[in-house]
Amino acid sequence: MSDKPTIDNNGMYPQPKYDGAETSVAQIRASRRQFIKGVIASGAAVSGGGVLIGCSSGSDGAAIGGVERMVRLTVNGVERTVDVLPNETLAMTLRYKLNLTGTKLGCDRGECGACTVMVDGVSSYSCSLLTHSIRDKAIMTVEGLEAPDGTLHPVQQAMIDELGPQCGFCTPGQIMSAVALLNVNPNPTRDEVRAALSGNLCRCGAYDNYTNSVLRAAQNA
Ligand code: FES
Ligand code: FES
Numbered sequence: 001m002s003d004k005p006t007i008d009n010n011g012m013y014p015q016p017k018y019d020g021a022e023t024s025v026a027q028i029r030a031s032r033r034q035f036i037k038g039v040i041a042s043g044a045a046v047s048g049g050g051v052l053i054g055c056s057s058g059s060d061g062a063a064i065g066g067v068e069r070m071v072r073l074t075v076n077g078v079e080r081t082v083d084v085l086p087n088e089t090l091a092m093t094l095r096y097k098l099n100l101t102g103t104k105l106g107c108d109r110g111e112c113g114a115c116t117v118m119v120d121g122v123s124s125y126s127c128s129l130l131t132h133s134i135r136d137k138a139i140m141t142v143e144g145l146e147a148p149d150g151t152l153h154p155v156q157q158a159m160i161d162e163l164g165p166q167c168g169f170c171t172p173g174q175i176m177s178a179v180a181l182l183n184v185n186p187n188p189t190r191d192e193v194r195a196a197l198s199g200n201l202c203r204c205g206a207y208d209n210y211t212n213s214v215l216r217a218a219q220n221a
Pocket of ligand 1: 104105106107108111115125126
């Protein structure tokens, strides 16, 4: 007997049976079930982590076998108490807990310098510092440079006089690096200014403007 399919009364070859297809659907359903199980399991793990984090702090923020979350910081000469997550960076604390948004976040990984602040007088990338690690240190942001009567810091004023910034995004970081330099070297050479600002990238390429501004600030100080 021939294996060749015979044409039915309508002149059509018989439609293929769907046994194989049904098997595939069953397999897909099974693997999808496995997938959903996996998602739920990993979601539960994440939720569990959240519960643990939540449990690590008492109602007053005190740690229970974990990191003390209430941190006292000295920012721009003022003592502030902040609830800080164990893995929180200083940039996040400054911007989103203390509303000091003059500190910018560019790369968030220690490459651009937009987040530069001073920690105990040293210019530092705030995106690369855990807030918990600097509890006892003095933090200065660009907001803290202005005198109480509103007089700008000489570096800020020189930036205006020299029309230093272009878009301005990198300017707070450039200013903080410049202030940190002038605090230890009030009369820098052009090359010393360049070296001090070398950790601050400027997407607008206003490097000469910034260097001129810092040299002018040094003259006016
Ligand atoms: Fe910190 Fe770029 S945001 S170095
Ligand atoms: Fe635009 Fe520097 S002025 S990034």
